[in-house]
Amino acid sequence: MRRILVVDDDADLRMTVASALTEGQYIVEQAADGEEAVNRVRAKSFDLVLMDVNMPRLSGIEALKEIKAHDPSIMVIILTAYSNIRDAIEATRLGAYNYLEKPVKSENLVYMIDQAFKSQNMVKSLSYSAPVFNLPSGNEFVGQSNEMKKIFSVIDRLARVDTAVLIRGESGTGKELVAQSLHYSGPRKDNRFVAINCSAIPESLMESEFFGHEKGAFTGADSRKIGKFQYAEGGTLFLDEIGEIPASMQVKLLRVLQEKKFTPVGSNREIEMNVRIVAATNRNLEVMIKDGSFREDLFYRLNVLPIQLPPLRERKNDIESLSKYFTDKFNQRYQKKIRGVSDEALALLKAHRWPGNIRELENVMEHAFVLEMEEMITIDSLPEKIRNIAVATPIGSVNSGLVSGAILKTGTTTDSDDDIEEVNLSAHADSSEVSMDGSAMSFRMSVQKFDFQASKEEFEKQFLIEALRVFKGKINQTAIHANIPKKTLLRKLEKYGIIAKDYNND
Numbered sequence: 158m159r160r161i162l163v164v165d166d167d168a169d170l171r172m173t174v175a176s177a178l179t180e181g182q183y184i185v186e187q188a189a190d191g192e193e194a195v196n197r198v199r200a201k202s203f204d205l206v207l208m209d210v211n212m213p214r215l216s217g218i219e220a221l222k223e224i225k226a227h228d229p230s231i232m233v234i235i236l237t238a239y240s241n242i243r244d245a246i247e248a249t250r251l252g253a254y255n256y257l258e259k260p261v262k263s264e265n266l267v268y269m270i271d272q273a274f275k276s277q278n279m280v281k282s283l284s285y286s287a288p289v290f291n292l293p294s295g296n297e298f299v300g301q302s303n304e305m306k307k308i309f310s311v312i313d314r315l316a317r318v319d320t321a322v323l324i325r326g327e328s329g330t331g332k333e334l335v336a337q338s339l340h341y342s343g344p345r346k347d348n349r350f351v352a353i354n355c356s357a358i359p360e361s362l363m364e365s366e367f368f369g370h371e372k373g374a375f376t377g378a379d380s381r382k383i384g385k386f387q388y389a390e391g392g393t394l395f396l397d398e399i400g401e402i403p404a405s406m407q408v409k410l411l412r413v414l415q416e417k418k419f420t421p422v423g424s425n426r427e428i429e430m431n432v433r434i435v436a437a438t439n440r441n442l443e444v445m446i447k448d449g450s451f452r453e454d455l456f457y458r459l460n461v462l463p464i465q466l467p468p469l470r471e472r473k474n475d476i477e478s479l480s481k482y483f484t485d486k487f488n489q490r491y492q493k494k495i496r497g498v499s500d501e502a503l504a505l506l507k508a509h510r511w512p513g514n515i516r517e518l519e520n521v522m523e524h525a526f527v528l529e530m531e532e533m534i535t536i537d538s539l540p541e542k543i544r545n546i547a548v549a550t551p552i553g554s555v556n557s558g559l560v561s562g563a564i565l566k567t568g569t570t571t572d573s574d575d576d577i578e579e580v581n582l583s584a585h586a587d588s589s590e591v592s593m594d595g596s597a598m599s600f601r602m603s604v605q606k607f608d609f610q611a612s613k614e615e616f617e618k619q620f621l622i623e624a625l626r627v628f629k630g631k632i633n634q635t636a637i638h639a640n641i642p643k644k645t646l647l648r649k650l651e652k653y654g655i656i657a658k659d660y661n662n663d
C-alpha cells in the first residue's frame with residue numbers, strides 16, 4: 158500500500174487531509190513541521206508527501222529540498238494559502254509535483270494524488286520499460302535495450318498462438334522468464350504452467366514423469382500417477398534443458414508433438430492432450446544433431462518459432478535498469494532502503510563480462526545488499542571479481558588537476574565477442590584540496606594488445622604510487638581521498654611491494 162506523509166503545523170488541517178485520504182487505500186502518517194517530516198522520510202520510505210510551506214523549525218521549501226535530495230522519487234505536493242502562491246511555484250521548480258491551495262477540497266486532493274501516482278507509475282515503468290507479462294510472484298521482465306525490445310514483441314505475438322517455441326540462450330539469460338511470459342500473457346494463463354527440468358530426471362523415470370503410469374506398471378509403481386502432460390492440460394508445459402533428454406524419450410516426445418496424444422506407462426489407453434510445449438536449452442542443438450545425440454526431426458518440431466536470448470554482455474544498456482529492478486526487489490526482501498548503485502559501482506557492473514548473465518547480476522546485487530551499510534551500493538560491497546575489473550594502462554601525459562579518486566567510466570566497449578572489454582578509466586576532478594603533481598592519470602586501453610591481468614595490475618600499481626605521492630605516503634589520507642577502503646589499500650600495497658613511507662618527502 159502507498160505511504161503518504163501529511164506535514165502541517167496545523168493539527169486540524171492534518172486531520173482533515175488525513176481523513177480525506179485513508180479509506181483503506183493508503184497508509185497515512187503525520188508530521189508537525191519540516192524537520193519532523195525530513196526525519197520521518199529518512200527513517201521510512203514514503204511515496205508521497207503533502208506539505209505546508211510556512212512551518213516552524215524547517216520551512217516547507219527547505220524540507221522539500223532535503224526530501225528530494227534523500228530520494229528524488231518521492232512525490233511532494235505543496236499545500237499553500239493563496240498569499241504564499243509564489244513559494245508554491247518556487248517549490249515546483251525545486252521538484253515538487255504540484256501545489257494545492259488552502260482550504261484544500263478533498264475531491265481536488267484525491268484527484269491530484271491519483272494523478273501523481275499515475276505519473277509515478279509511468280516513470281517507474283519507463284525506467285524498466287518492458288511490457289507487462291503478468292508474471293507470477295511479482296517477477297518482472299526488465300529490459301530497455303533494442304535487443305530485448307525485439308524479444309518482448311516476439312513474446313507478445315507468440316503468446317497468442319499454440320505453436321511450440323524453442324527458447325535458446327546462455328545460462329541465466331531469462332529463458333524460464335520467457336516461457337512464463339508466453340504462458341501468463343496468453344489465453345492459457347488460467348490453466349497451469351508446468352516446468353520440467355529434463356536434466357534432473359533419471360532416464361528410467363522420465364517416461365512416467367512425462368506421461369504418468371498405471372498402478373503396477375513397474376516395480377515401485379504402487380499407485381496410479383498422472384504425468385506432467387496431463388497435469389498441464391489446457392496450459393503450458395515447459396521442457397527445460399531439452400538438450401538433455403535421452404534418445405528413447407526424444408522419439409516419444411516427437412510422437413506426442415505430432416499426434417497430440419500420449420499413453421501412460423503400463424496403460425493401453427491413449428490420452429488426448431491440449432498442452433502448449435515450450436522448450437529451452439543452452440546447448441548447441443545443431444552440433445548435437447550432427448553428432449547424433451539430438452534428433453533432427455524433433456528439433457524441427459520444436460524450433461518452429463525460435464527465440465534467441467542475447468547474453469547480458471551484448472546488451473549492457475540493460476544493466477542499469479536491471480540493477481534498479483533488483484534494488485527494489487531486495488529492498489523489499491531485506492527491509493532495506495538502499496537508493497541504488499553508485500556511478501562507480503555501476504561502471505564496474507557494466508565492465509564485467511557476466512558469464513552467468515542476469516542470474517549472476519542478481520546474485521551480485523543480493524550479495525551487495527547483504528553487505529552494504531550505506532544508502533547506495535558502492536564498489537566495496539561488490540564481489541572481488543568485479544571490484545578488480547579496473548583495467549587500464551597509463552597513456553599520454555599529465556592531467557593535472559584535482560583528484561579525489563579514480564572514477565571508472567565505461568568507454569565505448571569493443572566488440573563483445575572479445576573476451577575482455579575496453580574500459581576507460583579517467584581521474585575525476587572535483588573540489589578536493591589536493592592536486593595531482595603530474596604524471597598520467599588518464600588511462601585508456603585497447604585490450605587486444607595487452608594481457609588483462611597484467612594490465613590491470615600495472616594500472617593499480619601506478620595508481621597507488623601516484624596517489625601515495627600526492628598524499629605524501631599517508632595511508633589514511635590516501636585511502637580517503639583516492640576512495641579506496643583502507644584495508645584494500647594496505648592489501649594492495651603489500652601485494653605490489655610498495656612502501657608508503659618511500660613517498661613521504663616531508
Ligand SMILES: Nc1ncnc2c1ncn2[C@@H]1O[C@H](COP(=O)(O)OP(=O)(O)OP(=O)(O)O)[C@@H](O)[C@H]1O
Pocket residue numbers: 296297298299300326327328329330331332333334335439479482515516519
Ligand atoms: N530481463 C530480466 N528481468 C528481470 N529478471 C530477469 C531477467 N532475466 C532473467 N532474470 C532473472 O534472472 C534469473 C535467471 O533467469 P532464468 O531462470 O529465466 O534464466 P535461464 O535462462 O532459464 O537460466 P538457466 O539456463 O541457467 O536455467 C531469474 O531469477 C530471473 O527472474
Ligand SMILES: [Mg+2]
Pocket residue numbers: 332333397
Ligand atoms: Mg532455466
